[in-house]
Amino acid sequence: MPILLIKLTHFIILNLNTNYSFNVKKKRPEEEYEKVSDYFKGDVLNHYATSKNMIRIQQKITDRTLELLNLKSRSVLILDAGCGPGFAGIYLKKMGYNIVALDLIAEFLYFYEINDINPINSDMCFSPFKPNIFDAIISISALQWIYRDINNKVMHFMLVNLFKSFFRILKPNCKVVIQFYPKNKEIMEQIGKIVVEHTDFKGQFIIDNPTNHKKRKIFLLLNKEP
Template sequence: MPRPEDTGPADLFYNEENADLYAQNARMNEIQIQLTNRALELLEIQDPPLLLLDIGCGTGLSTSFLNENGYLTIGVDISEQMLAHNETDNLMQLDIGNGLPFQPGTFDGAVSISVLQWLCYSNETQQDPFKRLFNFFTSLFGCLKPGAKAVFQFYPEHASQLQLIQDAAAKAGFAGRLQVDFPNSAKAKKMYLVLSCGLTAIAGKDKREFMKNKDRNQQRVQRSTKLEKGSREWILMKKAKQAEAGEDVVAPTKFTGKKRKTMWGF
């Protein structure tokens, strides 16, 4: 079964039909609340009310949960259809890959559930995943208060995609770490990127661990397989390295690495 990200941009995937299905899916709603609660724990904010940014707020499940826990929240999402189900206040429709429009030092923290991986794919106007990630992380760094944290629950497709995300965050100035819950369970495993901005002396330890984890992931990929030239994984790794070097890279699609049939059918 293909990943939703392989089908196209998020605003097209979350059309009216899929937004309705998402809003009505009790099991998915329950999982969303659990993930938001865990992200809030990792955010380590003790004293609400504080102003949080809900990135990819969608139908409002995470936003409502944060509000019910005493936080003031602003939500952003790319899908107009998902936002139509969101009954909370202070919502904004925008593509985070183009950056966030908020004033410096606006937010005390940020959370995001199942959104970050969408920036690793193309959309209609911007084809370079690294630039989209860097635009987002740079603007997020700017609108967070010094020392504030941002927690992302996300689903990277492979190790090179994870590296691309970590590289963009680090280049934007973030320190941080990767938190993996239930790492030995295929179904329960969940990954969180915990980022900190500013206060370099405090964040230094996290930044060293962040870069160590990034290097460890890269070494794991290099050890695990000798990629066949021309294969999907070989192409994805090459694209990640090109993007990291600042080159313009066309984003991968579901057809990347697949052999094309000739007019004769083989």
């Protein structure tokens, strides 16, 4: 599988990679709905939560996320931020990892067994956890709902909070992996800039299948160095 790595350095954030750019033409739900809860409700929410195809796709992304996390043991605590109905969280729990699953939309958390997983209804930009408790944080297909317009000051504020909060609750020497669907390279550049300016994370973007717009998957890998 072709892979493109883009390190988050001061040089790169200004000019991600002169040879690589993309612009997704097709409108995504987050462009048509201002709030994620306006989109995920009623039939749309139920359809998403019970779709076998979606489970398959999201579990594949979770496998890749695990590969990037490169955890040495399963006796670790992972935060699944923007967990939805638990495709990643439940899958990881079955593998033996300990999971806290957090989502803004309470109805998604009804799909969890409360004894299996720890579902929390909260905004991941304001995570309600004490510092240094997670061994890893994952977020799958959620970040595009938080940040999709580089001129929007509220989105900027939420994103700064998100990264500061992830940095605070993650243990030193541990990683965050965020898979998401940015519209273009400029959004990624801006995200990289915010990470570098507001946290001490070291990291990089990883783009699987960069030239195939159907198969392209974009990950942000962040490391909290001790």
